[in-house]
Amino acid sequence: MHDFTGRTAVITGAASGFGLEASRIAARLGMQVVMADVMPDPLARAAAEVEGLGASVLPFALDVSRAEQVQALADATVARFGVPHLVFNNAGVGLGGLIWEHSVKDWDWIVGVNLMGVAHGVRVFTPLMLEAARRDPAWRGHIVNTASMAGLVNMPNQGAYNVTKHAVVSLSETLYQDLALVTEQVRAHVLCPYFVPTGIAHSDRARPGEMREAAAPTPSQRAAQLMSEKAVASGKVSAAEVAQFVFDAVQADRFYIFSHPNERALAPVGVRLQDIVAMRNPTDPFAHRPELGEQLRAALRGD
DSSP, X not given: OOOOTTOEEEEESTTSHHHHHHHHHHHHTTOEEEEEESOHHHHHHHHHHHHTTTOOEEEEEOOTTOHHHHHHHHHHHHHHHOSOSEEEEOOOXXXXXXXXXXXXXXXXXXXXXXXXXXXXXXXXXXXXXXXXXXXXXXXXXXXXXXXXXXGTSOOTTBHXXXXXXXXXXXXXXXXXXXXXXXXXXXXXXXXEOOSOSSSGGGGGGGOOGGGOOSSOOOHHHHHHHHHHHHHHHTOOSOHHHHHHHHHHHHHHTOSEEESSOSHHHHHHHHHHHHHXXXXXXXXXXXXXXXXXXXXXXXXXXXX
């Protein structure tokens, strides 16, 4: 897609972070924007801002883990603007700690949002886009799913998050191949950001009451929270830059979208693949920053 003017974008997680920045870019490009988020008040403020940029905006409050709510989002989009040309399945949450310490509620929440939210978006919007493409040979559509660098490597003490983001990478790669079997008009992409200053470190603010645990966080969960806050805050690439990378990739028809497409960020991915091919045990993820590994071990062992 080279011309965004007059096209429609559906963006989840649109009240903040990548979603809000993508909504701003879409508006400046002349798109109609459907902004979806689980937090109604921030969504209303974000939608008003984007509308102030001159775009026609449809704000839609929903929980992406709920299949019926994603279906309602699609129905509302089609009723207002027609079939969307860009679907950005971006909503996501973070959760850390030792993998055996995650509760059932933890798993239900993070899998529901990070994985099933993407799956619902793909399941609901892809058939609509394929039908639009069938009717019009000139029609073009793009589906972008937000994963993470955690979908390509496995840092310790981030188990549930890693699991969901690996699943989103797998889903997206399969979607790319499946679409190639049936059309050249609808394309898939996956966004794998590294550390970028967003609200991901404070995802608990959007956690539904019925998904919250009464028990206090474990030492591993507290350590993960502190490390996540520090790492995210230290990011030098902005959410606005990452959102622009998404639109650039759509224009260039590039599947993998990285916030940090450099050797330092991608090196651990190469090491992991080499471990697999060589059938050797996983390499120490802190080999290049041993002090971080020592800090985490000390926190977890009570040293």
